Amino acid sequence: MPKIIKGREVIEDQWVLVAEPSEELQTIEDDIHIIVPLSYWTDNKTAILARTGKAGIQVSGADELDSFSEDLDDIDVIAIDFPKFGDGRGYSMARLLRERHGYTSEIRATGDVLRDQLSFMERCGFDAYALRADRNMEDAIKSFSALTIAYQSDVVEPRPIYARRP
């Protein structure tokens, strides 16, 4: 089973990312937790929810949050994909999911995810990270503690620095 970083630890991934559900889904056991592309979810919600395994969706920064925000109660993982690590839209999306929509289940970063980005991702509301297979996850965890001070209000620390000062 592949590993991911979750809660600043390396754990075995409980989820299977199904990139082409229309072809692959029939070969996957009913109780496996699956992550499907947003477009597939939109068209097949009832069938996916009828499975015994849990359901997650994969979105990218180009997707409008409003196109799935009404389904959040049914979704146990939102995987925000980074086709390129320089695409910063996913950071705003994660923050809005947490702060505006009160989403409390897993938000994971997938795609071109680099260790030097994990800390900012965490502060925007991500709590799981699927690094590229060639990356050392144990090393990557060190990056969370590189910077221990933050000026801003964010998901981890809602108070900006001036509200925290003694």
Added chain:
Amino acid sequence: MYAYKEYDQQLLDERVEQYRDQTQRFFKGELSEEEFLILRLQNGLYVQRHAPLLRVAVPYGMLNSNQVRKMAHIARTYDKGYAHISTRQNVQFNWPEMANVPDILAELASVQMHAVQTSGNCIRNTTTDQYAGVTANEVTDPRPYCEIIRQWSTFHPEFAYLPRKFKIAVTAATDEDRAAIRFNDVGLRLVKNDKDEIGFEVFVGGGLGRTPLAGSLIQEFLEPKHLLSYLEAVLRVYNLYGRRDNKYKARIKILVKALTPEVFRDKVAVEWERIKDGALDLPDAEIEAMQSCFPDPDYEILENNPASLVEAKSNSSAFSIWLRQNTAAHKKAGYQIVTLSLKPTSVAPGDVTDDQLDAIADLADRYSFGEVRNTHAQNIVLADVKQTELLALWEELKSLNFANANINTITDIICCPGGDFCALANAKSLPVAEQIQREFDDLDFVYDIGDISLNISGCMNACSHHHIGNIGVLGVDKKGLEFYQISLGGDAGFGASVGKIIGPSFKEAEVASVISKIINIYIENRIEGETFLMTYQRIGMSPFKEKVYAKNN
């Protein structure tokens, strides 16, 4: 000026170690070129024509003398003995070794300086009026707000991977916009309403480069307590909707233009409505606390125009001219704002040597409470000089080659490093600047021309803001040859206009003589009291065009 608190220093020290680790991983091959590129860019390190270029942040242009000495030390130890003042009030080093950069950053951190977010697609160093806090012509000191913005934008987790770079400038001036706020992604102008309350005019979508545009007003009076929530709303809309498919269309100005400023403003308003009056609210107490970080220095009670100054003026016309050209009125009686010209002929505009930097630090300590400011016109300001000491300072500046009385004249050229140094440039800019300075070597004529701005950029990236120079010169490449396109009528100030191109471009050797013709047309046509810009605005392009392109002339 703002002195770091413990947490500012801790964050910076941690950042230096983080960057050291990133550099080591790059050298060990654990980071690819492309991955390291984004990391080093967010730390101000470009790879240039000859060597990396390290851009050091100078928040809103302010430096204390210890920091200036550190610049001198870095120039001497890690570079080739000089530094460059950029058009965003920063300091650039042209020759550091990539492997030495972590050590340089550690040196910088020891004097509360850094290179954080001086490049890359993130929020850059906030700039302001170089006369902030010392001019009588401002509604309030903008620097506390600049520092609030600096902290909010430093390592902002959501906005580290924007579609493109993002620049914010602030002014509180009432006489002139010395920060070119209309040509920043966000321009903030502090104003007073009719109830005598302070607020911000917010302009968005200004910028230069390939698509020069003046920013549009989207908020006429933003209360200071909403500053950060409003900025956060602007940035979020930009981060989500700015184009990412084409880097030349990725700046916020393109989004604002495509949506129209009204629609963009409405999108921001919707977002802002959701976050205002929340965690980002700036309480009055916080604004006051930040204002107390910028106290007035210990000014003495003095009078304007002391007898010694009056006498010195009557004894020396050279001193008198310098006083007129290179100094400005101060809010406190008996004090004067002095600009050191970094534009003597044949020196690259904005370049200073290590020894000069040390000398500037000493001058700051002896004449100006130990502080200096970099200007976006690439000069250095001593902001608090006693009028009784102006003569002594002038004598010292002369021996240091900083007393050229050419501020705001045609030889006070704003110029990028150009093709001699920069990997992006299409053409050289420094030799053209020198050519023009040599053409206008008669000082009486230079003063007769009066206030004018002349900006030279070596490529469309417009680092020298050629679009908003009264005269702009742009280097272009035509089949491997360097040509120069000239534009007229740009205005960086409150008028905020983009210059118009006069016509086909010129060969390098022709530039100074063409500018000479342009100036002569102004002299022939001006009426009493008109600057070059005013004459151009009155008579238009045609007279200039006819003369410049006339045959046999």
